Amino acid sequence: MNLTTDVAVVGGGPSGLTAAAGLAAAGLRVLVLDREREAGGIPRHSDHTGYGLRDLRTVMTGPAYARLLADRAVEAGALVRTSAMVTGWAGEHALDVTTPEGRLRVDARAVVLATGARERPRTARMVPGDRPPGVLTTGQLQNVVHLHHGRVGTRAVVVGAELVSWSAVLTLREAGCRTVLMTSEHARAESYAAFSVPGRAVLRVPVATATRVVRINGRDAVESVEVEDLRTGERRTVPCDTVVFTGDWVPDHELARAAGLAMDPGSRSPVVDNTLATSRPGVFAVGNLVHPVDTADVAALDGRHVVEHVLAHLSGHASELSGLDGRAGIPLRAEAPFRWVSPGLVRPGAGAPPRHRILLWPDEHRAVARVVVTQDGREVARRTLPWPVSPGRVFRVPSSLLSGADPRGGPITISLG
Amino acid sequence: MNGGVSRSGPLPDGTVDVAVVGGGVVGAAVARELAGREADGRALSVALVEARSDVGDGTSKANTAILHTGFDATPGTLESRLVRRGYELLGGYAERAGIPVERTGAVLVAWTEEELAALPALADKAVKNGYRECETVGADEVYRLVPALGPGALGGLTVPGESIICPWTTTLAFATEALARGAGVLLNTRVEGAQRDGGEETVLLTNRGPLRARWVVNAAGLGSDAVDRLFGHERFTVTPRRGELLVFDKMARPLANRIVLPVPSSRGKGVLISPTIYGNVMLGPTAEDLRDRADTSTSEEGFAFLVDKGLALMPELLKEEVTASYAGLRAATEHGDYQVHLDAAQRYLVLGGIRSTGLTSSMALAEHAAGLLAEAGLVTSVRGQLPEPPRMPNIGEAFPRPYMCDDLIASDPAYGTVVCFCERVTAGEIRDALASPLPPADIDGLRRRTRAMMGRCQGFFCGAEVGRCLALVPDSVEESR
Numbered sequence: 001m002n003l004t005t006d007v008a009v010v011g012g013g014p015s016g017l018t019a020a021a022g023l024a025a026a027g028l029r030v031l032v033l034d035r036e037r038e039a040g041g042i043p044r045h046s047d048h049t050g051y052g053l054r055d056l057r058t059v060m061t062g063p064a065y066a067r068l069l070a071d072r073a074v075e076a077g078a079l080v081r082t083s084a085m086v087t088g089w090a091g092e093h094a095l096d097v098t099t100p101e102g103r104l105r106v107d108a109r110a111v112v113l114a115t116g117a118r119e120r121p122r123t124a125r126m127v128p129g130d131r132p133p134g135v136l137t138t139g140q141l142q143n144v145v146h147l148h149h150g151r152v153g154t155r156a157v158v159v160g161a162e163l164v165s166w167s168a169v170l171t172l173r174e175a176g177c178r179t180v181l182m183t184s185e186h187a188r189a190e191s192y193a194a195f196s197v198p199g200r201a202v203l204r205v206p207v208a209t210a211t212r213v214v215r216i217n218g219r220d221a222v223e224s225v226e227v228e229d230l231r232t233g234e235r236r237t238v239p240c241d242t243v244v245f246t247g248d249w250v251p252d253h254e255l256a257r258a259a260g261l262a263m264d265p266g267s268r269s270p271v272v273d274n275t276l277a278t279s280r281p282g283v284f285a286v287g288n289l290v291h292p293v294d295t296a297d298v299a300a301l302d303g304r305h306v307v308e309h310v311l312a313h314l315s316g317h318a319s320e321l322s323g324l325d326g327r328a329g330i331p332l333r334a335e336a337p338f339r340w341v342s343p344g345l346v347r348p349g350a351g352a353p354p355r356h357r358i359l360l361w362p363d364e365h366r367a368v369a370r371v372v373v374t375q376d377g378r379e380v381a382r383r384t385l386p387w388p389v390s391p392g393r394v395f396r397v398p399s400s401l402l403s404g405a406d407p408r409g410g411p412i413t414i415s416l417g
Numbered sequence: 418m419n420g421g422v423s424r425s426g427p428l429p430d431g432t433v434d435v436a437v438v439g440g441g442v443v444g445a446a447v448a449r450e451l452a453g454r455e456a457d458g459r460a461l462s463v464a465l466v467e468a469r470s471d472v473g474d475g476t477s478k479a480n481t482a483i484l485h486t487g488f489d490a491t492p493g494t495l496e497s498r499l500v501r502r503g504y505e506l507l508g509g510y511a512e513r514a515g516i517p518v519e520r521t522g523a524v525l526v527a528w529t530e531e532e533l534a535a536l537p538a539l540a541d542k543a544v545k546n547g548y549r550e551c552e553t554v555g556a557d558e559v560y561r562l563v564p565a566l567g568p569g570a571l572g573g574l575t576v577p578g579e580s581i582i583c584p585w586t587t588t589l590a591f592a593t594e595a596l597a598r599g600a601g602v603l604l605n606t607r608v609e610g611a612q613r614d615g616g617e618e619t620v621l622l623t624n625r626g627p628l629r630a631r632w633v634v635n636a637a638g639l640g641s642d643a644v645d646r647l648f649g650h651e652r653f654t655v656t657p658r659r660g661e662l663l664v665f666d667k668m669a670r671p672l673a674n675r676i677v678l679p680v681p682s683s684r685g686k687g688v689l690i691s692p693t694i695y696g697n698v699m700l701g702p703t704a705e706d707l708r709d710r711a712d713t714s715t716s717e718e719g720f721a722f723l724v725d726k727g728l729a730l731m732p733e734l735l736k737e738e739v740t741a742s743y744a745g746l747r748a749a750t751e752h753g754d755y756q757v758h759l760d761a762a763q764r765y766l767v768l769g770g771i772r773s774t775g776l777t778s779s780m781a782l783a784e785h786a787a788g789l790l791a792e793a794g795l796v797t798s799v800r801g802q803l804p805e806p807p808r809m810p811n812i813g814e815a816f817p818r819p820y821m822c823d824d825l826i827a828s829d830p831a832y833g834t835v836v837c838f839c840e841r842v843t844a845g846e847i848r849d850a851l852a853s854p855l856p857p858a859d860i861d862g863l864r865r866r867t868r869a870m871m872g873r874c875q876g877f878f879c880g881a882e883v884g885r886c887l888a889l890v891p892d893s894v895e896e897s898r
Contacts (some may be wrong), residue, residue: 035835035838100830100834128719137874144884148885265736336831388444
């Protein structure tokens, strides 16, 4: 079956649904394709509060937030198809889709990729040992507990100490499973102090910093993990029956790669510019696909941001916006301790990036963030930001720091001074 | 005794004509072969006896999954002959039964002068093994065949016939056809003793009670020497040789469209890079002799070794995500050939020491076994009225799968309901696997039948849903938690 639409949105999480609502409200025909049985994305199974702060100016639970965004997209006139799995590209802006009602070919005038990110599972982290069941990611854990009301063990080791790791601890507690240890390879626990301090106090979870899991033991069920202190090399065995690998996000980028889009080696995301356009005209990328990962509300605001740029593209005004006669944007680069920066291209004259923020992913902690912006050997800006650089969460830099860059100059580099 | 699958409780009464001990690829092939035969106008009754909860759950599930031409076997050995014959038999059977095979071809790559000098002798050896298609090629041709190879290749030897095959479907097809031919499959049944009862029968003592058989075929793989000792023999010792493998994301598949083999040399056995039938790329194996016959854990040393090798062989490959790592145990012995021995007085045949070539040679081994049993007095012929081979569900990446088939989805929406996104496994396929003649006992068994949860997310998205599907079926939830 063939379907035509103005915009196809792949992925019905916060960013995709928000983009769909905005595009539909602007009068476009919008088709959201989501492979899950219900739209809403990751918040569907994050059964705790804190969602909606930046985009909706209110706070609610993940499932409520997921439902609200899905309802708003539908109310705005978007068609949201669930159990609809995009399996590949049928053309520049055409998609092959499998649904229970049959296979679809969707021809669109523009495509918004909003496929999100997932946690690296044990295999991708190459943790050796036995391979019993009971080794999960937070995503699987929360699916099991919140959506399927399934059971896990009684003693868990949680790998990682980011926000999502504490979310895993809460879910484990709800399922009657005690977290006996959290490990972080970083010298300090990554997550917001506001969470980890009461987290440690209320949940009484010991956090082992500068520690990595080096082996899982137990043939038929998890019996223990072996952890190593990175400072001393000392190893010890921690008895447990469940291991949850948290964080260490990787974008679900297969569709982007299948299109041959330019990719960022640091984030493994498609490279986007400040309009969230990818290297293929008419294909945009939003949300945690392009910054794995920021919070759901930040992802949703990408969806809001992309609306005017999709509209401009469809009305043929995109080149006017660029102000550079179609010349490619200026590459934005990040130096260590940053792993990646998003957007990866700055198109002068095309407006600010979402929320006027440049997003970076740090691999190390810095208590004081002295941000230095350089271009062609020249210092463009230097500013000390009032928030620390913490691994495991996005570091945000105001895009105004780039305003002094030469629109006809070379790559811009962001580093810490 | 009746056919069918039995997982628990006392074993069926009566005496079977043949008990095949070991439900790996070899045992399943033997059970299939013998269940299709008759003696004195009466169909043989066959029991396939497996200690684990599923067939193909040992060495047969964790190997390099190559359909070998046998070009590098030791000429004149039984292994050489049976691999050659098995290559033809299994290649033909795979087409009939729908076992996915990709005729990728292989190239041995020489990285040192010593390896380069060894290539002509390898080509000669191939001819002695009855394989004439090998060709030595220069470095340019090697890089044309596999552009992603790292720098430093000096030359190579092509083996166009080397192919990749699904080892899981192969074992399942044999066991499924054995069932269709009337055999019984006794799972969770560990043979712990053997007693001769008069001249005619053997009583196999198992954890589920005695099983009486007129003939016994030992295809117990890693346990074949132990079972051989139950019959009073001291002929060989299995030293499990652990091979660890890394499986890379499907995004890596364009890097390796054919099998890249190492040249055996004084610096030890190298590792291979192979496309997998599921659309991934595999790097390995390591080779480490163990004492523990169940230790399929992976190790830090193994991973480090593979990463090191992989970086030299194909640097681009290591930039992709690892989606699986596993370790298999090969049933290596102190002998240079398969350990096939017939004891006519005991009515006992052992097919032991079947190393990594056993997948390829399995059907030839079964044919050979039928011939040996005839020598010992069990003269059989192929039955006239046999059911058609089963048509196995395709889990190969190169062939159409339900999610891509309009007709199938139109006839049943479950085939359009993708449950495991990474591997594109549909609710229909999972349902079919659970309703098949030989259903899975756990998540791993379901994975081997459908590919569910073997992808890059490892269950992040679908783990709970797949677990739910499995839990809907009674008796299959033990390990699914």
